[in-house]
Amino acid sequence: MAGRSWAGTTLDDRKAARREQLVEAGLDLLGTQGSAGVSVRAVCRHAKLTERYFYESFTDREELVVAVYEHIGEQARQALVDAVSDTAEPAERAKAAVRAFVELMLDDPRKGRVLLLAPITDPALTTRGIALLPSFAELVSGQLSHGDAAERQMTSIGLVGALSNVFIAYLDGSLKVSRDRLIDHCVRLVLGADRQS
Amino acid sequence: MAGRSWAGTTLDDRKAARREQLVEAGLDLLGTQGSAGVSVRAVCRHAKLTERYFYESFTDREELVVAVYEHIGEQARQALVDAVSDTAEPAERAKAAVRAFVELMLDDPRKGRVLLLAPITDPALTTRGIALLPSFAELVSGQLSHGDAAERQMTSIGLVGALSNVFIAYLDGSLKVSRDRLIDHCVRLVLGADRQS
């Protein structure tokens, strides 16, 4: 039964701990080698667990990938909410949100790569339309809305694309600017996103 | 020798024809199944040729992928140049360029996916920094430049990201707008890209 204690912890606890190890390994591989590096066996090697424990927590390779993505998606959402909850003034809110986002991604680039690249590169995420970023963007820029629904959708999609590309370029070193300039530019992108020309 | 004729054509001709079949098959797979679908064997099956002929024209899987990408990259470049050569007025030029680009990609979505997605998703393209799009963007927006070099670089990277994301969303059906509105929005993106806020 679940309640019985074993080696100091309960079975469910250990199972959860193993699941966490697997997700962590998945994050590591997905965030450094890309989705090609995330095979069941590689994840298990990395987590120092056997395949048996993989299928104890996930039915699929796919399920693991989704779990990793949503795990760090949740972290990002939380970081955004926290950042925004402090300030009321719109421009300051946007700035705080962007700063929080950048900080999350630069302090752990693996997370940045997972959040930005994985939904495009990994079939497990591509197929289902599991993209968290658009909802984030609407969360940030939704208030200052110009235009009709279609217009706003295009703007939001474009904004996410612009931010992603800039971040990615920064992460892989092809964009050499200071962190503050990066944040500054992104803030301008967000603020200027739905201005009409 | 190359000059000798065989079955009505020269050896070099047939070899070139086979290479073309392989590139076409590669485009088909890369543009529909994504880079995971592009294996040597799959390409050969698709082209109705044997592996032998693959290695007759390419040393590597990688070489084929690069060839496909550059092949349609060249088509895109040509389309842009043609479109721009007609008109002189800057805003009209941008509009014509965007229209030509959209037309190329919508008339054959495989090409759109190859041009936009492949350089991000396929290791063979990711590793080497073979990204044609940034140079296209600079070709289009380079003239109306505000700010210093770093600023322009960020703007250009962001612009490409925004356009890519909008195109991709349109291609996979998650963005439902008319073709004309799409073009219109993209033109505004290009024109408004380096306005300061």
Next chain:
DNA sequence: TTAAATTGACCACAACTGTTGTCAGGTTAA
């Protein structure tokens, strides 16, 4: 101590990969 639960190390299967090699026809110039 005994019996049950948990663990880790493997192995097996079929399918796929890149790459190279072989070998029996067919086609053509001489």
Next chain:
DNA sequence: TTAACCTGACAACAGTTGTGGTCAATTTAA
């Protein structure tokens, strides 16, 4: 017709993949 060449269908290699199973050793509650 003969000899050179071209072609297509395969086989072989060692490697990886997902997914499942087995089995002996350990750890614990009773």
